Amino acid sequence: xxxxRARPWLLSAPALLLxxxxxxxxxxxxxxxxxNSFDFYGGIQPTxxxxxxxxxxxxxxxxxxxxxxxxxxxxxxxxxALIGTPQAYFLLRMHPFWRSVxxxxxxxPLLISVVVRTLGWAILLGNNGVINEALRNLGLxxxxxxxxxxxxxxxxxxxxxxxxxxxxxVWAALQRQxxxxxxxxxxxxxxxxxxxxxIVLPQAMPGILSGSLIVFSLSASAFATPAILGGRxxxxxxxxxxxxxxxxxxxxxxxxxxxxLLVSVLAIMVAWNRLVEKRFAGVFQ
Amino acid sequence: MIRNGLxxxxxxxxxxxxxxxxLVVVVGVAFxxxxxxxxxxxxISLRWFQAILDNPDFIDAAIVSLQLGAASATIATAICIxxxxxxGGGRFAGRDALQALFLSPLTVPTVVLGIAFLRxxxxxxxxxxxxxxxxxxxxxxxxxxxxxxxxSVTGLDPSIARAxxxxxxxxxxxxxxITLPAIIPGVVGGWVLxxxxxxxxxxxxxxxxxxxxxxLPVKLFSHITQTTDPLVASVSTVAILFTVALMLxxxxxxxxxxxxxxxxxx
Numbered sequence: 001x002x003x004x005r006a007r008p009w010l011l012s013a014p015a016l017l018l019x020x021x022x023x024x025x026x027x028x029x030x031x032x033x034x035x036n037s038f039d040f041y042g043g044i045q046p047t048x049x050x051x052x053x054x055x056x057x058x059x060x061x062x063x064x065x066x067x068x069x070x071x072x073x074x075x076x077x078x079x080x081a082l083i084g085t086p087q088a089y090f091l092l093r094m095h096p097f098w099r100s101v102x103x104x105x106x107x108x109p110l111l112i113s114v115v116v117r118t119l120g121w122a123i124l125l126g127n128n129g130v131i132n133e134a135l136r137n138l139g140l141x142x143x144x145x146x147x148x149x150x151x152x153x154x155x156x157x158x159x160x161x162x163x164x165x166x167x168x169x170v171w172a173a174l175q176r177q178x179x180x181x182x183x184x185x186x187x188x189x190x191x192x193x194x195x196x197x198x199i200v201l202p203q204a205m206p207g208i209l210s211g212s213l214i215v216f217s218l219s220a221s222a223f224a225t226p227a228i229l230g231g232r233x234x235x236x237x238x239x240x241x242x243x244x245x246x247x248x249x250x251x252x253x254x255x256x257x258x259x260x261l262l263v264s265v266l267a268i269m270v271a272w273n274r275l276v277e278k279r280f281a282g283v284f285q
Numbered sequence: 286m287i288r289n290g291l292x293x294x295x296x297x298x299x300x301x302x303x304x305x306x307x308l309v310v311v312v313g314v315a316f317x318x319x320x321x322x323x324x325x326x327x328x329i330s331l332r333w334f335q336a337i338l339d340n341p342d343f344i345d346a347a348i349v350s351l352q353l354g355a356a357s358a359t360i361a362t363a364i365c366i367x368x369x370x371x372x373g374g375g376r377f378a379g380r381d382a383l384q385a386l387f388l389s390p391l392t393v394p395t396v397v398l399g400i401a402f403l404r405x406x407x408x409x410x411x412x413x414x415x416x417x418x419x420x421x422x423x424x425x426x427x428x429x430x431x432x433x434x435x436x437s438v439t440g441l442d443p444s445i446a447r448a449x450x451x452x453x454x455x456x457x458x459x460x461x462x463i464t465l466p467a468i469i470p471g472v473v474g475g476w477v478l479x480x481x482x483x484x485x486x487x488x489x490x491x492x493x494x495x496x497x498x499x500x501l502p503v504k505l506f507s508h509i510t511q512t513t514d515p516l517v518a519s520v521s522t523v524a525i526l527f528t529v530a531l532m533l534x535x536x537x538x539x540x541x542x543x544x545x546x547x548x549x550x551x
Contacts, residue, residue, distance in 0.1 A: 008371035015368040022424045026401035033404055087300050090293045105301045107545055112528050113485040115505045116521040120307020123322055130324045221394030223488040238396040258397045
């Protein structure tokens with residue numbers, strides 16, 4: 001019997017060993033690193049204190065970066081929910097042929113490198129980029145609209161990167177619904193917009209909420225898009241960590257910033273889950 | 286089945302244009318005969334594809350990425366099959382914790398993983414090594430493989446394996462002849478998704494490469510942040526074509542939506 005009980009653990013042993021060595025240990029080491037101090041000439045000092053956290057939390061510069069990061073993530077999440085939900089719904093009602101085409105178009109970019117997709121946005125958004133050239137040729141603007149190195153540009157490109165996750169989540173929720181409910185509402189005389197608002201949206205809600213969580217946490221820690229479209233001018237948390245590690249070489253400060261990011265993202269996820277559970281518990285009572 | 290109205294069709298069309306626009310301009314720019322990024326290109330030229338061949342850096346980086354993707358996807362699949370069979374095979378104490386641990390790399394911000402790996406590898410003296418890269422990538426892609434393996438394991442009928450055992454098959458034979466053939470679509474789907482994820486990975490990798498082990502996304506990223514010439518567009522175009530080819534194959538054998546939703550889990 002004890003052999004039977006050990007079996008799942010034996011089967012999981014290789015993965016467990018890998019995660020103990022390659023995930024848990026590095027994260028613990030990073031947490032310890034964030035308490036060390038940094039000397040410009042001597043490098044990382046094996047001291048132990050909260051100095052780095054005090055530096056980050058006491059500096060308006062870092063507040064601005066964290067604030068910008070979470071605002072960008074929030075805006076991305078809201079836009080993804082607003083355009084992803086109807087698109088998932090339309091996908092469900094498409095002719096099977098067009099649906100499979102649309103799935104390739106919508107989900108395919110998920111598999112293409114974020115660097116490549118962001119390069120596309122850089123070409124579109126630049127001062128001499130495609131959008132500005134087109135607007136100038138149409139005579140709509142005289143000076144180029146500034147879209148590169150702005151938070152708005154980052155949000156636009158992040159929506160492109162993240163919206164497939166929202167569609168997947170909403171779509172998974174909608175597939176579980178009974179299509180007869182829609183038909184019933186329609187046969188009772190409900191307008192399409194009423195069917196969407198009263199029948200589809202409530203059933204899509206779990207998908208929207210879980211999709212929002214995924215989009216928010218991925219956007220808050222996105223690196224390639226803000227690094228290419230924002231550069232040094234529009235810094236977010238992940239690009240700041242990158243600079244601390246690979247340019248300034250102040251690893252302990254970079255580690256403290258990263259740990260604050262990790263903790264705040266996890267806290268937001270837990271709070272969000274609580275909120276959702278509470279809300280849905282209320283629905284089912 | 287209720288069909289979409291005109292407004293819905295228009296919305297889908299605009300949405301598709303939005304999704305395709307950045308890819309279309311990258312491919313378009315790659316064919317420019319000029320020395321700068323222009324769209325639409327003023328002519329058609331293969332000059333910048335020719336330029337890839339004159340830049341062995343990009344080719345070396347692509348080779349590293351292919352090897353890295355294949356090695357890490359294979360290792361991840363090899364450890365996820367037994368782990369998936371254990372977690373999907375029935376309840377046991379600690380099962381939920383184990384599953385949460387194996388899926389946790391999805392929750393930790395990638396930049397945090399990047400610096401954690403950098404700190405760990407540099408203390409072990411393994412920073413920038415190919416082996417170090419492989420194991421970091423395995424950790425990142427395990428959740429993707431595990432979800433697909435779990436999805437196929439939960440669909441298994443345990444009575445077939447029991448029947449084989451009662452007929453005298455040993456554990457290995459049951460796995461090889463019964464279990465593995467039944468879960469193979471999920472395993473293959475998981476391998477491909479893991480390969481693509483590793484092949485595209487930037488945020489973690491950028492911290493832990495050295496010039497000899499630079500991957501394609503890292504090379505592209507550093508090139509884009511330093512200069513802008515159509516070379517990045519032509520390299521990206523080749524990468525897009527490669528991914529699209531893989532994607533079409535996967536869509537045929539497994540279904541792209543099934544691959545990405547990972548139905549049956551959670």
